[in-house]
Every structure is written in structure tokens, then in C-alpha cells.
Amino acid sequence: MNVLEVRDLATHFFTRDGVVRAVDGVSFDLAVGETLGIVGESGCGKSVTALSILRLIAPETGRIVAGSVRFDGRELTALSDEEMRAIRGHKISMIFQEPMTSLNPVLTIGTQIAENVVRHWRLPWRAALDRAHEMLDLVKLSDPRRRLDEYPHQLSGGMRQRVMIAIALSCNPRVLIADEPTTALDVTIQAQILDLMLELKEKLGTAIIMITHDLGVVAETTQRVIVMYAGRKVEEAPIGALFARPMHPYTRGLMRAIPQLDAEAELSGRRSRLHEIPGIVPALTQPIAGCAFAPRCDFATSRCPVERPPFAELEAGHAAACWEARRVLEAAA
Amino acid sequence: MSAPASLEVAGLVKHFPVRGGWLRGEKPVVRAVDGVSFAIRRGETLGLVGESGCGKSTVSRVALKLIEPTAGTIRLGGVDVTHLGPAAMWPHRQRIQIVFQDPYSSLNPRLTAGTIVGEPFENFGIAAGTEKDERVARLFERVGLRPESMRKYPHEFSGGQRQRLGIAKALALDPQVIVADEPVSALDVSVRAQVLNLMIDLQDELELSYLFVSHDLAVMRHVSHRIAVMYLGRIVELTETRTLFSMPLHPYTDALLSAAPVPDPARKRARRAIVQGEVPSALRPPAGCHFHPRCPYVLPACKVTDPPLIEVASGHHVACLRRPAGSDPVPLTPTQ
Numbered sequence: 278m279n280v281l282e283v284r285d286l287a288t289h290f291f292t293r294d295g296v297v298r299a300v301d302g303v304s305f306d307l308a309v310g311e312t313l314g315i316v317g318e319s320g321c322g323k324s325v326t327a328l329s330i331l332r333l334i335a336p337e338t339g340r341i342v343a344g345s346v347r348f349d350g351r352e353l354t355a356l357s358d359e360e361m362r363a364i365r366g367h368k369i370s371m372i373f374q375e376p377m378t379s380l381n382p383v384l385t386i387g388t389q390i391a392e393n394v395v396r397h398w399r400l401p402w403r404a405a406l407d408r409a410h411e412m413l414d415l416v417k418l419s420d421p422r423r424r425l426d427e428y429p430h431q432l433s434g435g436m437r438q439r440v441m442i443a444i445a446l447s448c449n450p451r452v453l454i455a456d457e458p459t460t461a462l463d464v465t466i467q468a469q470i471l472d473l474m475l476e477l478k479e480k481l482g483t484a485i486i487m488i489t490h491d492l493g494v495v496a497e498t499t500q501r502v503i504v505m506y507a508g509r510k511v512e513e514a515p516i517g518a519l520f521a522r523p524m525h526p527y528t529r530g531l532m533r534a535i536p537q538l539d540a541e542a543e544l545s546g547r548r549s550r551l552h553e554i555p556g557i558v559p560a561l562t563q564p565i566a567g568c569a570f571a572p573r574c575d576f577a578t579s580r581c582p583v584e585r586p587p588f589a590e591l592e593a594g595h596a597a598a599c600w601e602a603r604r605v606l607e608a609a610a
Numbered sequence: 611m612s613a614p615a616s617l618e619v620a621g622l623v624k625h626f627p628v629r630g631g632w633l634r635g636e637k638p639v640v641r642a643v644d645g646v647s648f649a650i651r652r653g654e655t656l657g658l659v660g661e662s663g664c665g666k667s668t669v670s671r672v673a674l675k676l677i678e679p680t681a682g683t684i685r686l687g688g689v690d691v692t693h694l695g696p697a698a699m700w701p702h703r704q705r706i707q708i709v710f711q712d713p714y715s716s717l718n719p720r721l722t723a724g725t726i727v728g729e730p731f732e733n734f735g736i737a738a739g740t741e742k743d744e745r746v747a748r749l750f751e752r753v754g755l756r757p758e759s760m761r762k763y764p765h766e767f768s769g770g771q772r773q774r775l776g777i778a779k780a781l782a783l784d785p786q787v788i789v790a791d792e793p794v795s796a797l798d799v800s801v802r803a804q805v806l807n808l809m810i811d812l813q814d815e816l817e818l819s820y821l822f823v824s825h826d827l828a829v830m831r832h833v834s835h836r837i838a839v840m841y842l843g844r845i846v847e848l849t850e851t852r853t854l855f856s857m858p859l860h861p862y863t864d865a866l867l868s869a870a871p872v873p874d875p876a877r878k879r880a881r882r883a884i885v886q887g888e889v890p891s892a893l894r895p896p897a898g899c900h901f902h903p904r905c906p907y908v909l910p911a912c913k914v915t916d917p918p919l920i921e922v923a924s925g926h927h928v929a930c931l932r933r934p935a936g937s938d939p940v941p942l943t944p945t946q
Contacts, residue, residue, distance in 0.1 A: 318798035433888050463661035464825065465885055468869035490798065493828075493871030516875045534803040535873055536832035550807050551832065554800035557768045 280451050280484050281307035281330070281369075282347040288322075288329045290339035295562040299325040299339070301508035304588075307452065312478065312485045314499035314516070316492065316531075320558060322508040323488045327454045331371055332361050349451070367397035370445035374457040376437035380429040386413070387425030390444050397448045412443035416473060435466035439473065446477060453478075456488045471498055492535055496520060501594070504528050507559055507569035510588065514595040522609050524597035526574045529605055530554040568599065576601040576608075614688030615649035616819035617673060617706065617787045622646040622682035624668050628893065640892045642668040644843035646682075647919075650787065653813065655820040657834030657851070659827065659866070663892055664840040666823045670789045673821060674708055675699060687786060704734060707780035711792035713772030717764040723775055724750075724760030730782040749778040753808060770801035777808065781816075791823045806833060827870045831855060836925075839863045842892055842900040845919055849926040857939050859928045861885075862901045899931065907932055907942040 288300040300322040307313050315323045328334055329341050332353065346353040348369065353361065365371075373379045381389060390409035394400055400408065406425065413421035416439040429437055438458060445453055455474065459467035475498060478485055487499055495502055495516070502519050504512040504527065512525040523529040533552035556573040559565060568574070571581040581600055590596035591606065599605060623646075625639035643665045650656045658666045672679045675691065683692045686705045694702065710716040717726055728746040731737040737745055747757035753774040764772060773793060780788055790809070794802040810833060813820060824830050830837055831851055838848040839860065847860040858864045865885040885904045890896055896903050902912040912931055919929040922937060932942055 318800065435888055463889070464827070465661065465865055465869045466888060467871070469886070471871070491871065492799075492873040496873050496875045497871045520873070520875050531799055532873075534799050536806075536828040549832075550810070551803035553804045553807060555804075557770065557801070 278309050279306045280309045280349060282345075283326075283330065284345045284347075286326065286329055286344035286346065287342050288325050288334060288339060289342050292338075292562075297339075297561045298508050298564070299561060300329060301561075301565075302344070303505070303508075303510050304344075305503055305510065305513065307484050307486060309451070310478070310482045310484055311501065312475075312487060312499045314495040314502040315486060315488045315505060316490065316495050316502060317505035318490055318558065320507075320561070321505040323505050324456050326505070327371065327456055327486065327488055330454065331365055331369060332356075333365075333371075363397070366393050366445070366450075367448045368450055369452045369454065370448075370450040371454040371456065372438070372441045372445050372458050374460050376434065376441045376461075377429060379441060380437060382429055385426050385428055386432075386440050389440070390447050393444055393447050408447060409443070412447050413440075415446070415477065416440070416443045418443070433466075434462055435470060438462065438470050442470075442474065442477070446481065446483065449481065450483060452484045452486065454486045454488070457490070458487075459494065460489070460491070467494075474498070492531065504531075507565065508561055509569060509598065511570065511599070512597040513588075518592065518595045522592075522595070522606055524591060524595060524602045524606055525570075525599045526576045526601070526605055527554075527570045528597075529609065530573075530575075576604055613652060615685070616652050616654075616687060617821060618649040618683075618685040618688075619669070619673055620647045620683045620685075622669065622672060622684070623680045624665075624672050624677065625680045638893060641843050641895055642892060643672065643679075644895075646840075646843075646845055648838055648845065648848060650819045650821060652786070652819055653817040654836070655813065655822050655834045657830040657837040658821060658823045658840060659825065659830050659837055660840035661825060661866075661889060663842075663889060665843040665892070666840050667791055669840070670708070670791050670821060670823050674706055674789055676708075704783040705785055706787040706789065707783065707785040709773070709776050709780050709788060709790045709793045711795050713769060713776050713796065714764075716776060717772060719764050721763075722760065723755075723762050723764065723767065726764070727760075727775060727778045727782060730779065734783060736783070745782075746778075749781060752781065752812075753778045754804075768801070769797055770804055773797060773805050774808065777805075777812070781812070784816075785818070787819045787821065789821045789823070792825070793822075794829060795824065795826065802829075809833065827867065828873075839866065842889065842895050844900060844929065845927070846901065846929045847927065848919070853926055857926075859922065859926065859933050859939055860901075860930050861905045861907050861932075861942065865904075899929070906944040908945055 284304045286300055286303045290297040290299055303326055317323045330346050334340055341354055387406055387409045390412055391405035394405040394408045409425060410421055413424055418424050418436060418439050459470050489495055499516050501515055503510050506527050512528050523532055534554060554573055559569055567582040567584050568586050571577045586598045586600045588596055588598045591602055622643055624643040625641055627637050627639050646669055648656060660666045671677050673684060683690055686702050691699060691702050724746050727749055728742050731742045746760060750757045755774050794805050822833055834851050837851050837854050838845045841862050847863045858867055887904045898914045899912045899917050902908045909931060917929040917931045919927050920935050922928050922933050922935050
């Protein structure tokens, strides 16, 4: 069963330089209790996709121009602002990269969690504070009773992210969107937070959308992955298949560009060269007729820059938007 | 006697005073760097890895003499430059250059790319006019930029190209040592590979020595010949890259390596966070071994004794009381 269904979502920003097609027709499903990864590099549209689901695009800069977002059968794009506010932080929650900028510096931790509980569950303040205490316990913050009365600046980065998770999960949401939740954290703290998120997911059955640029984080936390490039979904696959048999040349390029354990080179004491993806991402202000990756692609043929490739499933649950996907698969074998 | 190290620091200490504490008459200090020693050979990359606040960036800035050390010595190509004033330091500045993390904020937006890269030639009175332009053009080609783009401004370049500009400028004076402080951390994966390959090519060709500062273990493993792991101002382990990854001896190194997410779903681990808690403040570092409050293998002695960095096997230096010289590199038994 799907808790979230996104169809042909398009979000544009209107700038002095023209229309930026940040999300350019993206579709995907999120099953109940599933962890879905969205990967891609800066500007690929992964964060804007998340903000669009929650309708958090500032109207003076951009808007959803097409597509549908269905949550539990309800069309989110058609809801009033008031109806949408009842869903945010309640049924669908989000945590961001930098917890310091998402927490209110002048309110105590306890107030910030209780606020959300009072708003959505209409509990009395005392009961909401009890819930806040329970949540801090759940996210394993040491000495939760004392933390309730502390302010964000008194906590470390890792502790703040635990508080963000406590707020996000305080009303038992069905979907948690995590946008680079550990990117600002040190690696030992990152491991603690990722462990915590996975543990809570098991415990509470919340579906998670994990947005990240880090292929390591995706590999360790998700079951299924969407790869985005220039505002479009270019590949979708179960996590194992994505790494074992990338079908889109961009995914393949990304995999080969990350430093790997190269046992032979290391033994001989020589450093191997990393695979480079030549060129840079295209500007999103110009309409792209064919495949957006064509100018950087080793597999491109003459049709690629002119004809947009359809999203085609070549294996069960594994699909890519590439005319040459079969050749890419063969190259991986 | 072999050739002197390109860069050698010994017993480096840097304390930053902080406000407050005057009532008791003692000035509190942040012990950013607390006794760090290493030497980098010609053509070698020494990686300096650690989490935020471990002092790795401070070490790089002290090595460049951008800030003065509280104690310790800095030698460039065998010459002690620790106490040289700005004027006396001037000729030695050419030997050591820096590449910054953020290519957006380290390039003057009002100057053309050619002017930026050519600045060192003028500053050091090496070349001017046409000769300077020719040398700048050669540098552009060397780092994979088109010489025509000399007339462009920084904002007209992509992130990866800007980092190439930073590298070109660092190379202008033909240095022996380049300090690279998180040079690819701000770049996307696909572009990062381009810049790392360029840095490796330049090193092989020009026999440059790199002090490569990063928090990214995968990048570190790729570029470094040797790696020093820092924790709260001290080096806790220093050895050849492959030894560090195959046989980490310090519990903190072990924790760091197992915490890093591995881009391979087949090797997904059940529990990655083997250390709990967070890095303590450098204002009041724990007594004894700085890592002891988080260490699963702690002994009573660890809480009082500073473990010295000793060579436990050839070229493998570890600061851990549980790893005495000549001990077998067997896994430790947790004590808590």
C-alpha cells in the first residue's frame, strides 16, 4: 500500500534570468513503512521535490505548475493553506540539514516539542510537556527532564538533530522527510543519528524519504532509491540493484567517481585515477529537449540530445530514463 | 643523511585565549593544538583527518605561519622558520602555498581570473606585463582551464573551475608544499573526481608535498600516502594509508572507520556507531588520554596518564596505553 503517490510533479521558480525548471516532471510512490532514498548532486531538484510535497515553496519565488501529490488518497496540491497546516508536522514531518536554523533560539526545547503536540493533538499543555519528555527519551537525549528547560544553543549539533527528530515524530507522522539530516554532523555523530532514525522507523512504522548526496548514507539506510539529475528522475531501483547494475549512465558515472577501496592499487602503493564525469550540469533556465545528461554522456547517440527518453522498466522495480539503458547494463556486467 | 623534509613540525602547540576567567587570575585557553609533530617528504601526501574541533585546520594555518604557534618548531626544507618575522619570512612564503575549501569566498569577485592567478608574480616581483600573462596562460592550461577564460570573473566559473583557479594560483610560485584544507568538500561528487585527479597528476609531475586536511575518509584514502588521525588537538595515530585502513590500532581510528557510511549495500553493517557521546570541549579536555570518556577499552591508567605517540611497529605511530611498543596488533577486549 502506498502512503504517498507523486505524479508528474513540476515546480518552477521565476527569476530574473528566466524560469528555472527545478523539478521537471517527477513521479514516484512511497509504500507504508518504507525507506526511499532520493539522491543527486546540488541543484538536481531533490530538496525542491520534498518542499513541494509539503507545499513549502515560497509563493513569491516559485510554485508547483503541474502534477499531483496524493497522501493517503488526498490530493495535497488542492488543499487550502489551513488544511495543509493540519498535515505538516502531524501526518508528514520534515527534518532539515542544519538543526540550528530550524529550531527557535528563544524557546526552550520542551516548548518547541509541546507546541507541535498541542497544535495537532489538542492536548492540554501539561500533557503535551509529558509527551515532549517521552519524545526526548525516545531519541535518547541524556537527562531529558533537564533538557526540556534548555535552549537550542546549549546543545551540540548532534543533540539538536535529536531534538528535531523528536519534534518531527511527536505526533506519530506516517511520513518523515529527512533532507540531508546528517550532512552537517561529524562522522561518529552521523552514525549515531542514522542508527537512531532506523531504529525509530522500525519501532513506529514511519515511512522515510531520505534525501542525500551521499551514496554511503543511501546504501546504509534505504530500501529503494530514486536518482535525480537536472530536475528529472533518471533512475529508480531497489538499493542492491542500483549499486550492482546501474542502468543510467549518470548513476554509473557517480558510482565510479567515488573513491573506492582499490585493493590492487593500494598494495602496489600506486594511486588509481578516479573516473571523471566530464563537464557540468546544464542550466535549468533553458528547456532541455532530449536527455539532460546527453552532453556529458559516454553512451549518447544522435537521438539523445533531441528526444527525451521515456522511463522504462528493464528489470522488476528497476527502471531508467535512458535510450541506451541496455548497453549501460551490459557494460556493468 | 636523506634530503630534509619539505615540511616538518615538531611539538606544535597552539592555544587560543578566550574571554572570562580573569577573576581567578588564570586565563582560560582553547587547546586547539596540543603537541603535534610530523614530517612530509618530497612528493608525499600526508592526510590530516579528524572531526570538527580536532585542530586539523589550526595545524594547517600554523604550518603556513598564518597564525603563530604558542610553542614548537616549523621547518621548511630543513630551514627553521618558526621565529622569522614577516620580512624574513617573505622569501620562504614561496615554498608553501594553500588551497582553500571554499572556492567561492577565496577569490576576489572584482578581479579577473587572470589577475587573481597572476597576483603572486607581481607580489614577489617575478614577472610583469606580457611575461606575466604568458606564465598565467601556462598555469591555466596546466590546471585544465582555457587561457581565454583569463578575462572572466570568478562568478562566471563553475565550482570545480574555481577550485582549479585556486590551484593555479597556489602553483604560481613553484612551491614545494601545498596545504589543501578540505579542497573538495564543497564540490559535488562528479566534479570532485576531476579536482582530485588534477591534484594527483600535479603532484606526480612536480613532486609536490601535500598536507591534505579533510574529514572525508574515502577521499583521504584515495589521495594520501600516510594519514595522521587527530583527536582534540593531538595526533592519536599516524601510519601508511593502507595500514591505517587494514590495521587501525587506536580505538578512535577504529571508531572513525566503522562510523563512515560505506557506499556498498552488500556490506551494510548492523551497528555502526561503536562510540557513544560527543567530542568534549577543547576548553577543558579530559585528563589523561583525551579519548578516554568515549573509549570502550579504557583502563584506569588512561584517565590520568597522557599516552605518548610511540612507534609500535615500523612507521606505525599510536598514542594508546593499550598499544605498547612491540605489542601484537590483536583486537582489544572492551573493558566497559
